[in-house]
């Protein structure tokens with residue numbers, strides 16, 4: 006009813022703003038439509054007006070997504086349009102100051118800087134900018150911390166549809182939320198981050214038919230942030246990227262979509278060392294990554310050491326003790342898990358290969374997995390240690406916390422992982438609070454922002470109260 010207090014011109018303006026937002030929103034949701042460039046993005050015109058290039062949006066610009074964006078933009082003469090969506094306006098502005106560019110440094114090589122990327126910022130953006138922020142998203146790469154992934158996708162969900170692809174690149178498996186328990190054993194195979202997103206944003210209700218296709222990337226390249234440039238990363242160790250579909254049991258893979266993604270990443274395939282894998286292979290790779298993260302991250306964070314120290318645990322007896330207890334417990338949990346969930350032995354599989362598959366998470370094999378990653382990233386500060394040092398929330402719930410819940414599900418001992426979770430949390434994490442969404446969620450929210458802006462202008466026009 007407050008609307009009634011607006012002048013006629015404001016009401017007209019408001020109607021126009023809403024009409025424009027709604028029209029753009031509807032149009033941009035048409036299949037295959039290129040985002041509309043209304044001249045309101047912060048993009049240099051050179052990158053925003055190209056018509057034929059595929060569009061990639063990145064939310065959460067960390068070291069991994071910097072590597073991905075850089076590889077996509079520098080590996081082809083006709084690269085995709087890469088847009089970075091910022092939820093933090095300070096970062097959005099400092100990206101503009103940095104020229105909308107990402108720099109990658111490699112040992113024995115000159116630093117390589119991308120052309121300008123497109124940038125979108127939400128919080129505090131002017132109504133004009135907001136109009137540019139609701140264009141359809143074709144391929145979304147979610148590079149936020151695990152605990153932020155749900156709110157990040159939520160904030161952009163109205164720009165996604167059934168023809169979009171969402172690629173998660175987080176560490177960790179997610180939390181085994183009650184939804185998993187009630188939907189059957191098979192779902193424990195799925196990454197929890199995906200489950201959270203699916204459950205909260207698409208499962209049931211009106212959004213079901215708009216569910217995009219989900220993919221996961223497991224990235225093992227050694228990367229760390231350039232100390233002097235927030236939009237630079239050091240590519241310290243060449244690892245691998247596995248890309249695969251996240252599918253529920255019985256859900257067929259959409260091979261056309263996978264091929265489309267492969268085509269998008271093809272020019273960057275060799276620099277990323279990218280391999281496209283099946284759903285089952287992806288799940289195994291995810292567990293391998295989980296193992297590396299469950300040993301390296303908390304121990305480096307607790308004992309404040311670089312990743313390479315994991316190779317010499319004898320130097321810190323307390324760490325050595327924790328490490329060997331973690332290995333035992335994780336091996337028991339994952340061996341049980343894999344025994345229950347592995348597909349039955351196929352006809353073309355030898356007994357030896359099948360036994361090898363079942364013993365994938367023996368303590369001996371776990372050590373191999375962890376040491377390989379520690380060697381490759383020896384000079385790195387793990388992401389958990391970096392979080393702790395910066396006073397940020399860690400991803401411990403999604404890594405060792407996940408293992409605790411998995412162990413509990415199978416009534417296996419989880420005391421060591423529980424202790425490690427407590428230790429990381431109590432020693433370093435700031436008190437945990439609910440994540441507050443900061444981004445407009447749908448056009449109505451944008452209208453609310455426009456409304457606020459117009460009210461402000463109206464007030465200014467009227468001048469101070471006498």
Ligand SMILES: CC(C)(CO)[C@@H](O)C(=O)[O-]
Pocket residue numbers: 176225297298301302312378382385386387388389
């Ligand atoms: C593999 C890893 C531990 C390397 O530093 C990385 O995933 C991290 O830091 O979280």
